[in-house]
Amino acid sequence: MNCLIVDDNKIFRLLIKKLISLDTSLILVAECEDAIEAHQQIMENKIDLIFLDILMPGMSGLELAKILEDKPPLIIFTTSIAEHAVEAFSLNVVDFLLKPISASRFLKAIEKAKAIAIRNQNTQEVNFPEFIFIRDSNIVRRVKVIDILYFEAIGDYVKIQLVGNVDYSIHSSLKNIEHKLPQQFFLRIHRSFIISLSKIDGIEGKTLIIDKHLVPVSDSYRANLNKSMKFL
Template identity: 35%
Template sequence: MTGKISCLIVDDEEPAHEVLKFLIAKVSWLTYAGSCYNALEALEMIPEVKPDIIFLDVNMPELSGLDLLNIVDASGSHVIMTTAYPEYAVDGFTFDVTSFLLKPIGFDRFLKAVTKVRKLIGNAAEKGRLEPEAPDLPQGDQPGPVQIPEQRADAGQEEYMWIRADRKMYCVWFKDIYFIEGLKDYVKVYYTNGVLVTLASMAAMMNRLPSPTFVRTHRSYIVNRNMIKMIEGNMVTMLNGLKVSIAVSPARDEVIRQLTER
């Protein structure tokens, strides 16, 4: 990609701004776009500046960073959450946050986070050059009953993810996950060491999992195809003996293809 990636800092503490500005200046393809010291300032500045990256602190007075994401349209920006409190990480996944940096922020973790954004922006630009833009659907049109998710742009860049459950943070390797079950506002992660229940949406989990290893077979299930023992009809039997469903819909054949292709 060409051009620099613009960065906006939203934090109520001046030392945090100084650290981030110092780190931004160390990377030649980043540029500092401004600072906000509370969420109210950011509500006005984000639509005006349209930054590529928002470094967003969570724990701010009046409106928190999560409150801000609930209000402002930041769809054109990649949010990198910064906080001294790791328990906020899972909440960030609900808002499709690109990365999470725990304070104090080291340069190695900072560079990894911004490099991820750079790759995502580059992938999006390349996709735009290679694929024609899809026409907008009329307001009355409705999508089919099951949507096959696109391949995640950052698939395979990491081999594990952190999951908060029971007031602890668990490092879970993707290869150890059997499947994930959706429970309204929560998900259950079935893996080799047991089951973890965490606050997250199925869509947010899909964005964190590598493709094509993980396939959404049903609105309530995401399956690790490397952990499948058998497929029979609309049921998938996992290596741990548990069974999950495949949605009965026109997309069923496509789901089967994703589960079995090599």
Template identity: 40%
Template sequence: MVEKIRCLIVDDDIISRKMLEVMIERVKNLVLVESCSNPLLARQILASQPVDLLFLDMEMPDLSGLDLLKSLTNYPEVIIVSAKENYAFQAFDYEVTDYLLKPVVLDRFLKAIDRVEKRIALEQDSYTTPESIFVKTNNQIVSIRLADITWIEAYGDYVNIFTEKDRFIVHATMKGIESKMPRDQFLRVHRSYIIRFDRIQAIEDTVVIIGKKLIPIGESYKSELMRRLNLL
């Protein structure tokens, strides 16, 4: 069962912000942590207290919504709230849960919240120990040794977890699985791929090579991969 969902609104449009505040108040399992117009302040809030759901405008002074997401190592579920449709393609590269057009109507808002609840519930179906991740697959909870994982791949509403010998199909989100993985061992290199860092055999142009698998490197993930390589 999904507990109270802690929400943060970041929007420089005061009317839109107030409308979202009213809608959040009407949903019993939502609680508003903060509502602000400044994305730089929002970044501080995200770093200092737990937030489960971020309502994010795209066009703001100082920092755009996309730039805010780019600046965060980890971020909660995200619902984009924008007056324009043209950011949708870029936004979904960041695995946002939904994209609402202003003015937001209650029915559409509730559908977005339902999606958030389902994603959070999926993320609660897995947990890790220092050596293993426990996931639900084929109506069983199974333990997979982290050291055995080679890469993880998005598969529609599921993810495939690959080891040298097996493949596990798990009903989960990439974002949820990524949040469970130790950052010193695993790295997101594409919206559809997470790799175990010590399994990299080579990097050629825009792909990572692990065994016979060529894994694409997404443009928005490339800088972190290069940064990690420079640490070696």
């Protein structure tokens, strides 16, 4: 799971970072000093889980959670103020951890987050269609999901590259598209690219080969890619 730490206290960020290292399935994408910076990270990157402090300058953790309500990512509040627990849980967060946080309590919250993520993914898989419809230059087109090689962010548009050297452009963000795709079939490997795992032909250094197309892999997403590929 891709994680984000949001806390204005550097010491607490360091402590949570050490706790994250206890579970190899957790990948720390970034750490932020305030909720505004965190919101920017969430818009630009695939974040599955946030460790979110509540009292911060500018925008509180509760305010950020309300902005993200009913949308990914999952949220675990990390705070020293127990009085906010009722309001926090009303936002349907995963858990509420009081500082100082013990390793056992932290890992228990992580297991809850994993269970929710699996349940959400299974629901998404059931509803995922064989075809998708896109609007390309005011023309509505039907695209077979199995024909998609990768998605590439280009400015305010996303290019959908298909087999047969066919591509379309739609006015959207890669972040928006990412949350509509099943993670067992599609994976973000770069801030500008989401690829179809079944279409990977090979890897050379930091480059994926997909149907003769060369797609870059960034270091921050390499661990996720390695876990998703089945090596003998």
